[in-house]
Amino acid sequence: MEIKLTVNGEEQRRDVPDNTLLVEFLRSDLGLTGTHVGCDTSQCGACTVHINGKSVKSCTVLVGQADGAEVTTIEGIGTVDALHPMQEAFRENHALQCGFCTPGMIMSAIDLVNRNKPLSEDAVRKGLEGNICRCTGYQNIVKAVIDAQEHM
Amino acid sequence: MANETGIGVSVKRKEDARFITGVGNYTDDINEPGQLYAVFARSPYARARIKNIDKQSALSAEGVAAVFVGRELAEDGIGDLPCGWMIHSKDGSEMIAPAHPPIATEYLNYVGEPYAIVIGETLQAARDAVELLEVDFEELPAVVNLAAAAGEDQIHSNVPNNQAYDWELGDKDETDAAFASADHVTSINIVNNRLIPNAMEPRAAVGKYEQATGSYTLFTTSQNPHLERLVLAAFVNVAPESKLRVVAPDVGGGFGSKIFVYAEETAVIWAAGKVKRPIKWRAERSESFLADAHGRDHITKAELALKSDGTFLGLRVKTVANMGAYLSLFASSVPTYLYGTLLAGQYKTPAIYVEVQSLYTNTAPVDAYRGAGRPEATYVVERIVEAAARELDIDPAEIRRRNFIDEFPYATPVALTYDIGNYEASLSKALELVDYEGIEKRKSSSRSNGKIRGIGFSCYIEACGLGPSQIALSLGAGVGLFESAEVRVDVTGSVSVMTGSHSHGQGHETTFAQIISEMLGVPFDSVEIVHGDSGRSDYGLGTYGSRSLAVGGSAIVKAAEKVITKGKKIAAHMLEATEDQVSFEDGVFTIKESNQSITFPEVAFSAYVPGNYPLDELEPGLSEKAFYDPPNFTYPAGAHIAEVEIDPSTGVVEVVNFVAVDDFGHVINPMIVEGQVHGGLAQGIGQALLEHGIYDETGQLITGSYMDYTMPRADDLPNFIVDTTSTPCTHNPLGVKGCGEAGAIGSTAAIMNAVTDALDREDVPMPASPETVWRIVNQQAN
Numbered sequence: 001m002e003i004k005l006t007v008n009g010e011e012q013r014r015d016v017p018d019n020t021l022l023v024e025f026l027r028s029d030l031g032l033t034g035t036h037v038g039c040d041t042s043q044c045g046a047c048t049v050h051i052n053g054k055s056v057k058s059c060t061v062l063v064g065q066a067d068g069a070e071v072t073t074i075e076g077i078g079t080v081d082a083l084h085p086m087q088e089a090f091r092e093n094h095a096l097q098c099g100f101c102t103p104g105m106i107m108s109a110i111d112l113v114n115r116n117k118p119l120s121e122d123a124v125r126k127g128l129e130g131n132i133c134r135c136t137g138y139q140n141i142v143k144a145v146i147d148a149q150e151h152m
Numbered sequence: 153m154a155n156e157t158g159i160g161v162s163v164k165r166k167e168d169a170r171f172i173t174g175v176g177n178y179t180d181d182i183n184e185p186g187q188l189y190a191v192f193a194r195s196p197y198a199r200a201r202i203k204n205i206d207k208q209s210a211l212s213a214e215g216v217a218a219v220f221v222g223r224e225l226a227e228d229g230i231g232d233l234p235c236g237w238m239i240h241s242k243d244g245s246e247m248i249a250p251a252h253p254p255i256a257t258e259y260l261n262y263v264g265e266p267y268a269i270v271i272g273e274t275l276q277a278a279r280d281a282v283e284l285l286e287v288d289f290e291e292l293p294a295v296v297n298l299a300a301a302a303g304e305d306q307i308h309s310n311v312p313n314n315q316a317y318d319w320e321l322g323d324k325d326e327t328d329a330a331f332a333s334a335d336h337v338t339s340i341n342i343v344n345n346r347l348i349p350n351a352m353e354p355r356a357a358v359g360k361y362e363q364a365t366g367s368y369t370l371f372t373t374s375q376n377p378h379l380e381r382l383v384l385a386a387f388v389n390v391a392p393e394s395k396l397r398v399v400a401p402d403v404g405g406g407f408g409s410k411i412f413v414y415a416e417e418t419a420v421i422w423a424a425g426k427v428k429r430p431i432k433w434r435a436e437r438s439e440s441f442l443a444d445a446h447g448r449d450h451i452t453k454a455e456l457a458l459k460s461d462g463t464f465l466g467l468r469v470k471t472v473a474n475m476g477a478y479l480s481l482f483a484s485s486v487p488t489y490l491y492g493t494l495l496a497g498q499y500k501t502p503a504i505y506v507e508v509q510s511l512y513t514n515t516a517p518v519d520a521y522r523g524a525g526r527p528e529a530t531y532v533v534e535r536i537v538e539a540a541a542r543e544l545d546i547d548p549a550e551i552r553r554r555n556f557i558d559e560f561p562y563a564t565p566v567a568l569t570y571d572i573g574n575y576e577a578s579l580s581k582a583l584e585l586v587d588y589e590g591i592e593k594r595k596s597s598s599r600s601n602g603k604i605r606g607i608g609f610s611c612y613i614e615a616c617g618l619g620p621s622q623i624a625l626s627l628g629a630g631v632g633l634f635e636s637a638e639v640r641v642d643v644t645g646s647v648s649v650m651t652g653s654h655s656h657g658q659g660h661e662t663t664f665a666q667i668i669s670e671m672l673g674v675p676f677d678s679v680e681i682v683h684g685d686s687g688r689s690d691y692g693l694g695t696y697g698s699r700s701l702a703v704g705g706s707a708i709v710k711a712a713e714k715v716i717t718k719g720k721k722i723a724a725h726m727l728e729a730t731e732d733q734v735s736f737e738d739g740v741f742t743i744k745e746s747n748q749s750i751t752f753p754e755v756a757f758s759a760y761v762p763g764n765y766p767l768d769e770l771e772p773g774l775s776e777k778a779f780y781d782p783p784n785f786t787y788p789a790g791a792h793i794a795e796v797e798i799d800p801s802t803g804v805v806e807v808v809n810f811v812a813v814d815d816f817g818h819v820i821n822p823m824i825v826e827g828q829v830h831g832g833l834a835q836g837i838g839q840a841l842l843e844h845g846i847y848d849e850t851g852q853l854i855t856g857s858y859m860d861y862t863m864p865r866a867d868d869l870p871n872f873i874v875d876t877t878s879t880p881c882t883h884n885p886l887g888v889k890g891c892g893e894a895g896a897i898g899s900t901a902a903i904m905n906a907v908t909d910a911l912d913r914e915d916v917p918m919p920a921s922p923e924t925v926w927r928i929v930n931q932q933a934n
Contacts, residue, residue, distance in 0.1 A: 033174070078173065091169075097831060124866070131866075134835075139872060
């Protein structure tokens with residue numbers, strides 16, 4: 001099928017098989033490998049991206065469903081020289097170790113803060129329930145999100 | 153002047169820039185031109201004989217490049233996956249390992265065991281073709297129940313009673329005598345539940361073969377690429393070491409599960425040579441659940457003999473350990489030398505005797521998982537000590553104090569010599585941080601809210617910094633356990649450091665750069681840490697057993713010292729002085745007598761542009777290598793105290809307070825160390841309250857996804873209170889002990905001691921899930 005969508009501000013037109021998942025499209029067709037695949041049951045959240053500003057698990061969306069939409073991935077929110085406040089807060093608070101869950105965690109956290117700020121620590125813990133991290137024990141992730149909302 | 157990026161400073165991590173911007177380079181991010189995709193056909197049965205595989209329909213399907221079955225690998229000379237640690241049974245006989253072909257040839261012995269590799273032009277084509285394999289299975293009765301496994305059907309023809317070995321350590325007679333003289337004996341029966349490691353990055357491999365040179369490159373999710381290369385070359389016969397490069401790029405967590413050499417990357421790299429095109433494989437999470445090595449899985453009976461004043465006289469432990477269907481790479485060492493040797497804990501127990509029977513079952517292989525043997529040992533010791541305190545009505549902190557080892561070095565009755573420690577210091581600090589004095593008040597306040605509060609202790613010890621090669625080799629290890637380093641000073645004064653250890657979240661690129669920045673006085677940003685590539689660093693044993701800093705960091709220190717020594721010679725020549733007149737500090741070589749000085753970059757430049765240089769005495773260049781083999785293990789230890797509150801109406805156990813005070817010796821980067829502890833605690837608490845790998849009676853894994861296997865999530869955990877004490881390791885140059893596993897080793901027992909305190913009974917199984925606890929609270933049969 002023919003699809004047209006905007007990814008990180010750039011328009012993309014492609015002809016893809018109907019059953020292409022958004023995450024496959026991002027990783028394989030566009031080479032945006034910052035979005036990761038960590039499970040096959042929509043549980044881990046490593047693949048979280050934004051569709052029209054809302055966080056979505058891209059392993060559970062066909063790219064056709066994002067036709068015409070604006071998709072933002074971890075590569076589209078900031079650069080090393082101009083980090084998004086959430087990226088900055090993750091680095092400042094040591095909120096990542098192996099880095100694999102990090103892109104999804106950051107994308108979820110941005111949407112969580114955008115929709116609900118100001119958030120209590122408890123609300124951050126509940127709000128990130130859909131993203132699994134095996135390295136950090138979450139403490140510094142929670143700290144980073146609380147920290148970032150001051151700057152968003 | 154203090155170095156702001158030197159030792160002891162919480163420097164922000166170098167590696168974070170790429171991870172937070174999504175440009176990390178994990179194995180699945182690597183794509184080679186013309187690559188094919190591999191999918192494995194996996195056993196649907198826990199135990200079956202393959203009568204026939206007809207691969208014709210699969211082979212002729214569109215987009216299928218190749219299909220290989222186990223026999224084809226065997227006929228091509230591909231060997232079995234080995235176990236690298238020989239254990240001897242009580243009677244002196246060698247452990248019995250079954251044949252473990254990477255791709256099963258005749259028998260399938262666990263659900264998920266691969267029996268064919270299907271290679272397609274696309275992932276979809278390969279996946280579809282797996283369905284076209286026509287396989288004639290003869291299902292056989294599965295052995296699943298560990299407690300009964302020795303008496304059930306024999307799984308492997310060469311393994312009577314399904315027993316790998318029956319091992320012992322310690323003095324049985326002395327221990328029996330201690331029990332005979334005891335005033336009191338405390339007994340517990342405990343199960344250390346099976347865990348599934350679940351690093352967030354699933355295992356993956358990209359293999360390629362270069363026809364021009366006949367060489368192979370394997371990108372894979374490994375904690376120890378050099379060891380992977382050694383095993384694939386020496387035992388599996390994929391290619392000679394010199395023709396095989398193994399690269400472990402960014403790796404998304406390991407926790408032990410990525411130490412081992414598995415079927416999948418073995419088949420991928422071999423097949424790449426056959427089809428002469430690159431091949432890529434990435435595990436689905438469902439495959440990770442089935443085919444990553446699992447952890448723990450012990451059944452233990454333990455007895456502690458005491459005097460009436462709480463003095464420990466003897467400890468007797470009998471454990472049955474599950475090996476799963478085959479012996480994974482280090483499986484045999486986990487319930488033996490990484491377990492039995494730790495049963496002294498922090499205590500002066502004079503007599504200890506442990507027996508471990510390791511059995512095969514038709515389940516996934518079990519091997520090292522964060523802590524590996526030491527969490528199991530801690531669980532035994534700290535549960536029984538707490539139970540004894542309760543039985544003798546002695547305060548649990550007090551009974552520990554009465555038995556703490558307080559003179560060092562201390563030789564335990566189970567083969568280790570602790571070099572240093574101060575167990576009282578960590579316990580007192582933890583008691584203060586948890587507000588132990590206020591516990592009764594908090595318990596009564598919980599009661600008035602309809603909740604039940606409990607407190608639990610765990611004063612753990614671990615043997616880390618694996619390890620002294622000669623000791624390990626004498627105990628059955630198949631490889632040395634030293635580490636290598638190269639410190640290469642570039643012409644312009646920047647520094648590249650090659651290490652044989654590997655970072656998959658631990659932050660080596662930062663910690664090791666801090667060491668170099670401190671030692672050589674060079675800017676932190678100009679230090680590059682290179683790891684994970686057998687083509688770039690000489691050799692290495694990788695990262696596990698909290699060894700990277702204690703062993704790998706020590707090798708880096710040795711290499712940097714050689715750089716300084718050579719630098720002094722060069723500086724002496726340039727400043728027309730003698731070598732012993734030169735001192736080196738903060739990146740400057742100085743002659744005390746004349747107060748002349750020259751900077752490190754100037755010396756480095758001179759080494760590569762040797763105009764004014766003692767070429768008659770010294771080779772040009774400034775690059776030094778070192779290997780470091782530690783004389784002993786390191787012994788991190790600490791006190792963990794958990795406070796839980798149970799809601800009797802739901803059975804939910806809430807961790808309301810958790811204090812961890814750990815002694816890691818010197819700390820290079822406190823921020824990173826604290827993060828390591830947090831993560832370990834989450835895994836240890838996960839084991840106690842949430843996680844459980846369960847097979848049904850037919851050997852089907854019923855916790856095979858994140859819908860069924862309870863991973864700790866953000867709202868399951870509290871904020872931990874983490875602190876340290878320090879008795880620097882006496883035998884490595886940095887005085888460090890290692891911090892990667894402590895959280896997972898200490899915390900499980902602390903939580904369960906708190907749960908059993910709250911419920912006022914010892915027989916609470918792990919995980920203490922809401923259902924389990926609710927049934928206990930409501931006095932219903934489980």
